[in-house]
Amino acid sequence: MIGWIIAIGLLALVSIALVAIGRIPRTAWEITAAALLLGLAGYAWQGRPGLAGSPRQPAAGGAVAFDERLAEQRRGLAERYGKAGPWLMVSDGLGRQGKTKEAANVLLSGLREAPDDPNLWLGFGNALVAHAGGVLSPAADFAYRRSMAIDPEGPAPRYFYGLALARAGQLKEARALWAPLAASAPEDSEVKKELEANIARIDAMLASGSQ
Structure with missing residues (x-):
């Protein structure tokens, strides 16, 4: 418990110092918050203040494989070759090599x-999930929420945030995002069919008491 108090206290102190002393511009507040949340998330996953240090090497073959299908879906739903395109291409290349941390850092630089x-916020969310082995971290x-706030009508942020929520077991939240997206998707489109199938699976799981 003391470890959590110290971690949250340090997070608040660093945030205040960056704004009051470092005088970072308002446009960089979102990036700073994401970076600080990523650090706190790392503590949540691995922090054990009561245990002695015991460095460990990652298990062979433990890296999450780069998902080409999801990258292609993201490109189809979101990119449109804007400013995000080059950053996302570099990040995807690093992801294919299993360099998930570097893939996320590239997008942080783009942001x-x-x-x-x-699209950069969306890619950053996907990269963080990949780096965490599929876990939807606070960062x-x-x-994802920042991406949706900037582009509330865009299908990609809602699709991928819903996917991350579903994989994290937050089925009701995922359904709430996907239902209106499926309703607005073009008839007979692959996205509509996939969303409707996913929603049907969620409904079946909810009916069986899985959530």
């Missing part, structure tokens, strides 16, 4: 240049 680009959740 410093274009903090209001919804990834923040990135």
Whole structure:
């Protein structure tokens, strides 16, 4: 418990110092918040203040494989070759090599240049989920929500945030995002068919008491 108090206290102190002393511009506040949340998420996953240090090497073959299908879906739903395109291409290349941390850092650099680009925030959320082995961390959740706030009518943020929520077991939240998206998708489109199938599976799981 003391470890959590110290971690949250440090997070608040760093935030105040960056704004009051570092005088970071308002446009960089979202990036700073994401970086701080990522650090706190790391503590949540791995922090054990009561245990002695015991460095460990990652198990062989433990890296999450790059999902080409999801990358292609993201490109089809979101990119449109804007400012985000080059950053996402570099990040995807690093992801294919299993360099998930570097893939996320590339997008963080892109966000410093274009903090209001919804595609970069979306890619950042996906990269953080990949780096966490499929876990929807607080930082990834923040990135998805930021993407939706900037582009509330865009299908990609809602699709991928819903996917991350569903994989995290938050089925009701995922359904709430996907239902209106499926209703507005073009008839006979692959996205509509996939969303309707996913919603049907969620309904079946909810009916059986899985959520």
